[in-house]
Amino acid sequence: MSGLTFALAAISALASLLLVWEKSVSGSAVIYAVQAACVAGIALAGARDAGLLVLAIAVVALLAKAIVLPIALRRTVARAGSSIVVDASVHTPAALLVAFALIAVGFLAIGSVSAPAGLALGETLVGLWLVASRRALLSQVVGLMAAENGAALLMVVLAGEQGALVEGLLLLEAVAIPLALLALAALVRRAHGSADTSLLRSLSGNRDEG
Amino acid sequence: MSATGLIASIAGWTAVLVCAPLMQGTTEWTKARLAGKSGADPFQPYRTMYKLLRKEALAPTASTPLFWAGPLFSTAAVMLAIVGVPMAAGTPAAPWSDALVIAYLLLLSAVFLILAGLDTGTSFGGIGASRESMVAALAEPALMVALLGLTATASTTNVSTALVAIGSNQTPALSRLIIVVALVVLALAENARLPVDNPTTHLELTMIHEAMVLEHSGPQLALVTYGSALKLALFLLLIVGLLVPPAALATLGVGGVALGIGLVVVKLVVGGVLLGIAETFAVKIRIFRTPDLLTVAFVLALFGLMVGVAVR
Numbered sequence: 001m002s003g004l005t006f007a008l009a010a011i012s013a014l015a016s017l018l019l020v021w022e023k024s025v026s027g028s029a030v031i032y033a034v035q036a037a038c039v040a041g042i043a044l045a046g047a048r049d050a051g052l053l054v055l056a057i058a059v060v061a062l063l064a065k066a067i068v069l070p071i072a073l074r075r076t077v078a079r080a081g082s083s084i085v086v087d088a089s090v091h092t093p094a095a096l097l098v099a100f101a102l103i104a105v106g107f108l109a110i111g112s113v114s115a116p117a118g119l120a121l122g123e124t125l126v127g128l129w130l131v132a133s134r135r136a137l138l139s140q141v142v143g144l145m146a147a148e149n150g151a152a153l154l155m156v157v158l159a160g161e162q163g164a165l166v167e168g169l170l171l172l173e174a175v176a177i178p179l180a181l182l183a184l185a186a187l188v189r190r191a192h193g194s195a196d197t198s199l200l201r202s203l204s205g206n207r208d209e210g
Numbered sequence: 211m212s213a214t215g216l217i218a219s220i221a222g223w224t225a226v227l228v229c230a231p232l233m234q235g236t237t238e239w240t241k242a243r244l245a246g247k248s249g250a251d252p253f254q255p256y257r258t259m260y261k262l263l264r265k266e267a268l269a270p271t272a273s274t275p276l277f278w279a280g281p282l283f284s285t286a287a288v289m290l291a292i293v294g295v296p297m298a299a300g301t302p303a304a305p306w307s308d309a310l311v312i313a314y315l316l317l318l319s320a321v322f323l324i325l326a327g328l329d330t331g332t333s334f335g336g337i338g339a340s341r342e343s344m345v346a347a348l349a350e351p352a353l354m355v356a357l358l359g360l361t362a363t364a365s366t367t368n369v370s371t372a373l374v375a376i377g378s379n380q381t382p383a384l385s386r387l388i389i390v391v392a393l394v395v396l397a398l399a400e401n402a403r404l405p406v407d408n409p410t411t412h413l414e415l416t417m418i419h420e421a422m423v424l425e426h427s428g429p430q431l432a433l434v435t436y437g438s439a440l441k442l443a444l445f446l447l448l449i450v451g452l453l454v455p456p457a458a459l460a461t462l463g464v465g466g467v468a469l470g471i472g473l474v475v476v477k478l479v480v481g482g483v484l485l486g487i488a489e490t491f492a493v494k495i496r497i498f499r500t501p502d503l504l505t506v507a508f509v510l511a512l513f514g515l516m517v518g519v520a521v522r
Contacts, residue, residue: 007384010517014388017513021506093505100509107516115520 005042005157009116012038012153013103016126016146020099020133021092025077028142029070035123035146036065039153042116046156053164057171064175069145076182077138080189090133098133099126116157124150137185137195145178215301218467222297225474227289230443231255231436232475233482240486252482255439259432267428272331280326281423281430285437287319292444296370298456298470303370309357310367313350316400316444319437320346327422334414338421341497345406345418348501349399352392352508359389359515360452363522377455385518386452392510393452397445399504401438403485404492406500416494446481447474 015035022028040062047058090098103122111118127147131140152174155162162170189195235252242249269277291312296303306312320342327339361367363385364375375381399406402419412420423434495503 006521010384010513014510014513017509021502092502096502096505096509100512103513104516107520111520118520 005116008038008042009119009153013119013123016123017099019130019142019146020095020126025138025142026074029073032142032145033066033070035149039149040065042153043156046160054167057164057167061171069175069178072179072182076186079186089135095133099129102126102129114157117154120150120153120157124154135196137188137197141178141181141185148174214463218470219297219301221467222470222474223293225471226292226443229475229478230439231259233443233478234439236479236482237486240483241490244490259435262432263429265428267430270330270332270425273329276329277326278430280322281426281433281437284319284322285433287315288437288440288444291315292440294369295444295447296373307370308367309361309369312369313354313357317346317350323422330425332425334421334424338418341418342422345399345500348504349396352504352511353396355508355515356389356392356396356511359385359511359518362515363518373451373456382518382521385514388510388514388517390449390452392507392514393445393449395503395507401442404489405495408494443478446477450477
């Protein structure tokens with residue numbers, strides 16, 4: 001484990017904790033950008049000796065995840081007309097303590113194999129915790145993106161580079177799915193006037209309450 | 211223990227005890243200047259305390275001797291905590307230079323003020339005391355974890371040994387930085403500064419610390435003010451100690467001792483200016499958001515501790 005890899009993994013895990021604290025989706029986009037840059041930075045450092053194509057994919061991943069996705073997230077929020085989303089279904093202090101417990105669980109589970117991998121597992125769990133504890137679709141998308149960052153980091157530190165085809169497909173998945181989900185969230189908001197999943201009743205057939 | 215080291219420690223502690231109000235004065239002066247006012251000069255807290263010491267001390271009719279003893283014991287506890295912090299590498303600190311003891315002395319200081327606030331028998335004292343105890347109950351565990359994070363990598367709870375370990379780069383920089391952020395948040399909360407509390411307000415809905423000490427006057431109020439200045443200086447010394455590992459000044463002889471005193475004054479003045487700048491741009495958060503902020507500090511301290519232990 002190099003010192004730089006561990007430092008970037010630790011900053012990335014710290015960013016996932018801050019995502020739990022941050023309630024504004026615009027602010028979350030900035031924190032996500034920092035987290036994605038750390039993960040992509042580790043991948044970039046590992047791809048130096050893996051051939052030009054893999055290196056190019058790592059650069060594209062850095063640009064797509066640290067710049068394009070956060071901008072898309074902020075634009076979706078701007079179009080929705082509000083940047084403040086106070087939507088957590090769990091009280092923030094409790095949610096933060098659970099998030100730290102999840103990072104500790106990840107670290108205790110596989111930290112002895114590789115400390116960055118332990119942090120990455122914790123980061124993935126925190127992302128899933130965000131999906132479970134938030135009500136607005138946009139916040140849930142942020143959680144999913146954070147979980148994907150954790151999974152990507154776990155793969156990079158445990159499995160190393162996987163070849164151009166696998167890396168390219170993983171990048172496509174990492175960028176296309178959040179973009180599709182952001183578009184879906186915008187459609188849901190336009191159709192129902194809210195992207196708060198706790199207020200959506202149309203799927204259960206009760207349109208009057210929606 | 212060398213005689214120069216002991217002299218350096220005593221000189222450093224004396225400098226902190228004498229110059230702590232200067233930090234508060236510098237903060238207020240900076241805030242006034244940034245707001246476009248001329249402001250009182252940085253030595254104003256000394257004049258205020260001198261004026262208060264000459265005034266008659268009054269006590270509410272319902273109060274007991276606890277009301278008088280509260281500020282005295284509170285300030286004494288902070289002074290004991292300061293003597294537990296080494297002023298430079300290789301210089302002796304008090305035998306109680308231990309992370310847990312320092313955290314508990316700070317809590318003891320808050321408890322005495324809370325008891326004195328409750329002892330007034332007034333609604334303001336009660337409101338302030340209950341709010342202060344809420345902040346203290348949330349901040350103290352975080353402070354303890356932050357101090358343990360500072361000392362754990364040196365496999366000791368002794369602050370003096372830990373600061374030497376930091377000087378020899380045994381503590382990872384990332385862990386130290388995370389703990390510094392946690393300590394800054396805790397320093398603001400523990401010392402009733404923005405964004406947790408506004409030290410200049412006397413609005414009943416927003417006061418925390420000021421409501422608790424509203425009934426104190428004369429020498430008691432001077433002690434409370436002095437105790438607050440000492441507590442702020444203590445946090446500053448710990449934060450600076452984490453960022454810039456203390457040098458072994460005592461080995462330089464008399465010149466080192468003089469340099470140590472000068473550095474303490476510089477730290478307090480620069481800390482005061484930075485706090486003034488930060489408070490100019492900060493707004494007070496609602497009291498019900500305070501647990502959020504303090505939980506962030508707690509989680510940051512835990513994370514810093516985890517990172518430090520993992521790297522070790």
